[in-house]
Amino acid sequence: MGAMAGLLLTGFLLTVARASAGTMAQVEHAPILSRVRVASVSDGDTFRAHVGRRLESIRLIGVDAPEVGPGEEPHGREALEFARRTLLQKTVWLEFDVRQRDTFGRLLAYVWLEPPDRRDPAATGMQMFNARLLVEGYGQVMTVPPNVRYAEWFVRWQEQARAARRGLWAAEESAAGAAPHHRGETMVVIASVDLRAEAVVIANRGNAPVDLSGWILVSERGNQRFVFPAGTSLPAGGSLRVVSGPPAASGPGRLLWTRSHIWNNAGDPAVLLTPAGVRVSRR
Numbered sequence: 088m089g090a091m092a093g094l095l096l097t098g099f100l101l102t103v104a105r106a107s108a109g110t111m112a113q114v115e116h117a118p119i120l121s122r123v124r125v126a127s128v129s130d131g132d133t134f135r136a137h138v139g140r141r142l143e144s145i146r147l148i149g150v151d152a153p154e155v156g157p158g159e160e161p162h163g164r165e166a167l168e169f170a171r172r173t174l175l176q177k178t179v180w181l182e183f184d185v186r187q188r189d190t191f192g193r194l195l196a197y198v199w200l201e202p203p204d205r206r207d208p209a210a211t212g213m214q215m216f217n218a219r220l221l222v223e224g225y226g227q228v229m230t231v232p233p234n235v236r237y238a239e240w241f242v243r244w245q246e247q248a249r250a251a252r253r254g255l256w257a258a259e260e261s262a263a264g265a266a267p268h269h270r271g272e273t274m275v276v277i278a279s280v281d282l283r284a285e286a287v288v289i290a291n292r293g294n295a296p297v298d299l300s301g302w303i304l305v306s307e308r309g310n311q312r313f314v315f316p317a318g319t320s321l322p323a324g325g326s327l328r329v330v331s332g333p334p335a336a337s338g339p340g341r342l343l344w345t346r347s348h349i350w351n352n353a354g355d356p357a358v359l360l361t362p363a364g365v366r367v368s369r370r
Contacts, residue, residue: 120180120202128175130155131166131225136179138194146193147217148184149241151229153255162255166225173200173216184234190294195234208240221245224254230365231274232297238365275299277370278326280357282350285332287357291321301362304329304344307369308355313344 123136123145131152135144152170153163181196189195198216212218217237220226221244228245230238249256274293281287287304291297299319305312313329319342321327328341331350337343350357359368 118182120182120199122178122180124178125174125176128167128171130163131170131220133193134170134174138181144191144193145181145196145198146189146191147220147226148195148197148234148236149228149230149238150217150220150226152220152226162225165254166220169220169223169225170216173219174198179216184236186231186234197237208243211237211240212244217241218244221248222253224248224252224256227255228366230361230367232361232367235361235363235365238361239363242365275321275359276368277357277359280350280355280370282352282355285330285335285348285350287329288326289321289329289359290326291323294323296320296322296325303360303362303364305358305360306349306351306355307358308351309349311349313342315342 121138123138126135126137126142128134129144132147132150133144135142137143138145152166153160155163155167177200180199180202181194182199183194183196187195200214200216200219203210203214212222215237218241221228221241228238228241230241248254274295275289275291275297278288278290289299289304297320299315299321300317302315302319303312304315319327326340329344330336330341331344331346332348333346335343335346357370358366360366
């Protein structure tokens with residue numbers, strides 16, 4: 088990175104830090120870090136490293152980079168090369184969250200390029216590779232509860248990179264219309280939306296139940312919101328239906344939003360948010 092680029096990036100991160108001051112509390116804990124050396128890089132968000140005596144596949148928490156290889160996505164190659172330049176044969180430090188492995192057996196981690204001296208948006212944006220992917224526009228936010236330690240900061244970095252049209256946000260149409268996409272380790276998703284029937288199916292594709300208490304389903308066009316009642320739990324592999332409209336009624340596997348019409352038949356994306364307002368699915 089040249090001197091001018093470094094100055095621009097530093098200024099960008101300071102802007103994020105100031106913008107975050109009123110909305111994101113500083114992460115004050117000091118989790119234990121595991122020191123590893125990167126052996127190979129698979130794509131922008133996955134690499135392999137020796138952890139103890141095992142060669143482990145490590146997946147970045149909270150970030151989704153474009154695919155490479157079969158079905159390659161735009162900017163996938165750039166994200167891969169950025170990851171290789173930054174990580175390959177380098178020593179990094181892994182920080183784990185609540186859930187340490189995904190359904191594919193990969194370790195889930197925040198990857199520090201150097202041991203953090205403090206955890207605030209400006210320092211984290213420079214020292215954590217997950218954050219660098221978002222700052223540079225090589226990845227999108229992919230929040231999978233319960234690993235949400237830095238989720239609010241990640242969303243803020245993506246918004247800033249998108250506004251600046253960095254990396255995969257460079258094309259105007261991408262900046263205007265793209266939404267985080269979810270693959271692999273996604274647990275809770277909007278499986279289907281039937282606008283005419285006023286029914287939205289929420290599915291848990293993970294291998295553990297998820298507490299949906301306080302989660303929010305949004306009609307994007309009308310900005311109408313349904314808050315999941317306390318005690319709502321979605322079992323592994325299960326689904327439930329949120330219904331609305333005059334004939335709607337609650338029942339087994341079915342939650343009543345309202346007997347008024349909610350969804351616009353001409354087109355109305357559904358968005359699923361965590362209680363903290365982090366978007367996890369859109370359809």
